[in-house]
Amino acid sequence: MSNYFQPEIECASASEIRAMQSEKLVKQVKHVYDNVEYYRNLMDEKGVKPEDIQSIDDLHKLPFLTKADLRDAYPYGLLGVNLGECVRIHSTSGTTGRRVVAFYTQKDIDLWEDCCARAIVAAGGNKDDVCQVAYGYGLFTGGFGLNGGSQKVGCLTLPMSSGNTERQIQFMQDLQATILCCTPSYAAYIGETLKEMGISPDEISLKAGIFGAEPWTEEMRRDIEKALGIKAYDIYGLTESTGPGVAFECEAQKGMHINEDHFYAEIIDPETGEVLPEGSKGELVFTSLDKEAFPLLRYRTRDICLLSREKCSCGRTLVKMRKPMGRSDDMMIIRGVNVFPSQIETVLLKEGYSPNYLIEVDRKNNTDTLDVSVELTPEQFSDTVKDIAKKEHDLASAMTTMLGISPKVHLVAPKSITRSEGKAVRVIDKRKLHD
Numbered sequence: 001m002s003n004y005f006q007p008e009i010e011c012a013s014a015s016e017i018r019a020m021q022s023e024k025l026v027k028q029v030k031h032v033y034d035n036v037e038y039y040r041n042l043m044d045e046k047g048v049k050p051e052d053i054q055s056i057d058d059l060h061k062l063p064f065l066t067k068a069d070l071r072d073a074y075p076y077g078l079l080g081v082n083l084g085e086c087v088r089i090h091s092t093s094g095t096t097g098r099r100v101v102a103f104y105t106q107k108d109i110d111l112w113e114d115c116c117a118r119a120i121v122a123a124g125g126n127k128d129d130v131c132q133v134a135y136g137y138g139l140f141t142g143g144f145g146l147n148g149g150s151q152k153v154g155c156l157t158l159p160m161s162s163g164n165t166e167r168q169i170q171f172m173q174d175l176q177a178t179i180l181c182c183t184p185s186y187a188a189y190i191g192e193t194l195k196e197m198g199i200s201p202d203e204i205s206l207k208a209g210i211f212g213a214e215p216w217t218e219e220m221r222r223d224i225e226k227a228l229g230i231k232a233y234d235i236y237g238l239t240e241s242t243g244p245g246v247a248f249e250c251e252a253q254k255g256m257h258i259n260e261d262h263f264y265a266e267i268i269d270p271e272t273g274e275v276l277p278e279g280s281k282g283e284l285v286f287t288s289l290d291k292e293a294f295p296l297l298r299y300r301t302r303d304i305c306l307l308s309r310e311k312c313s314c315g316r317t318l319v320k321m322r323k324p325m326g327r328s329d330d331m332m333i334i335r336g337v338n339v340f341p342s343q344i345e346t347v348l349l350k351e352g353y354s355p356n357y358l359i360e361v362d363r364k365n366n367t368d369t370l371d372v373s374v375e376l377t378p379e380q381f382s383d384t385v386k387d388i389a390k391k392e393h394d395l396a397s398a399m400t401t402m403l404g405i406s407p408k409v410h411l412v413a414p415k416s417i418t419r420s421e422g423k424a425v426r427v428i429d430k431r432k433l434h435d
């Protein structure tokens with residue numbers, strides 16, 4: 001077994017983990033208070049001193065950090081070390097407003113790569129594997145994170161980055177890649193391209209995929225597993241707390257184990273900020289316990305999910321987080337009803353459609369409109385106009401049942417919706433344009 005299965009941590013008892021976390025937290029709070037003026041001010045405003053934090057039980061006394069704080073403090077305001085100690089930056093995709101920039105010391109990079117290495121081992125990887133990394137390399141954390149983890153495990157690492165799908169497939173075949181790392185939407189696209197090229201899943205050597213960076217449904221997992229002939233594992237992370245690898249899925253494929261020796265997770269009520277008991281659904285908050293350069297305490301991710309300490313069949317005791325089904329800011333409020341893109345995706349895949357869809361929300365005559373364009377497969381496309389109209393109607397009713405409001409469904413020609421090589425853009429909210 002690889003060095004990156006660490007039972008002394010991954011299978012430790014809850015009390016052992018908590019003791020380790022408490023010890024790290026006390027040091028980390030002192031580090032932040034001494035070095036990060038921005039957070040020191042927040043603590044002072046709340047009247048909390050480092051001495052008030054003696055264990056994880058005291059964590060709730062600390063103030064939250066939000067994305068708005070990160071923007072305020074851009075670029076250096078949350079640095080915990082001198083810039084001279086930093087060796088790398090990464091940045092969020094930052095489609096709205098200012099980007100968030102995260103800094104790393106060499107120790108931070110090592111810690112992050114260890115987390116990714118654990119994820120690869122949990123997906124069955126070892127030094128004899130050939131790991132194709134098709135996440136983007138660059139400011140985005142996906143490529144570099146998995147690349148580092150793959151090398152630590154000792155896999156032969158193919159730093160493909162995203163895009164150039166036919167070349168991906170060529171390398172996959174020639175070099176007999178066994179593990180693929182990319183976004184789930186890109187994995188689906190690679191699967192689709194394989195099929196078009198007439199290559200069956202038996203003709204490639206892939207056995208596992210590590211897919212994350214965006215929400216995806218169980219239905220999509222099954223589709224990808226079939227198209228590529230693999231087991232597909234989820235991986236979660238965010239730039240603010242390193243990148244992918246904060247949490248990873250094991251062979252049970254039922255939620256992701258959080259690397260609790262580095263990240264302490266809480267679930268809070270997004271409205272009140274109150275910490276919720278295990279098993280409640282709410283906003284995920286992370287405290288990084290030993291990062292040096294960008295040591296965020298109680299960072300609000302805006303991701304909605306829940307935590308569980310139920311026993312896992314893999315033997316790991318690390319707390320598990322449920323697949324986040326969207327961020328609190330992904331949620332659309334349409335005619336007063338909360339709608340998540342993942343609900344629409346679930347219906348589509350259940351009804352036998354492809355995961356290639358686009359949601360458009362607009363407001364006409366003071367009423368919100370919801371249009372969902374869904375691509376047909378070439379086989380479905382050969383149906384008559386009448387059949388297609390019936391399918392649109394049936395799909396719209398299935399969505400109405402799921403969402404509680406009725407969308408307009410448009411079945412469109414194969415290949416007419418742009419494919420994603422990174423994080424997919426699934427929603428266009430035109431209402432924002434009118435504001």
Ligand code: ADP
Nearest residue numbers: 092093094212213214215235236237238239324
């Ligand atoms: P950005 O905020 O610009 O997208 P990141 O690239 O750091 O920046 O993305 C982190 C976010 O991506 C997470 O907060 C979460 O919303 C989403 N995410 C990452 N991994 C997963 C996953 N496995 N499932 C669902 N969402 C994920």
Ligand code: ZN
Nearest residue numbers: 250312314316
């Ligand atoms: Zn497990």
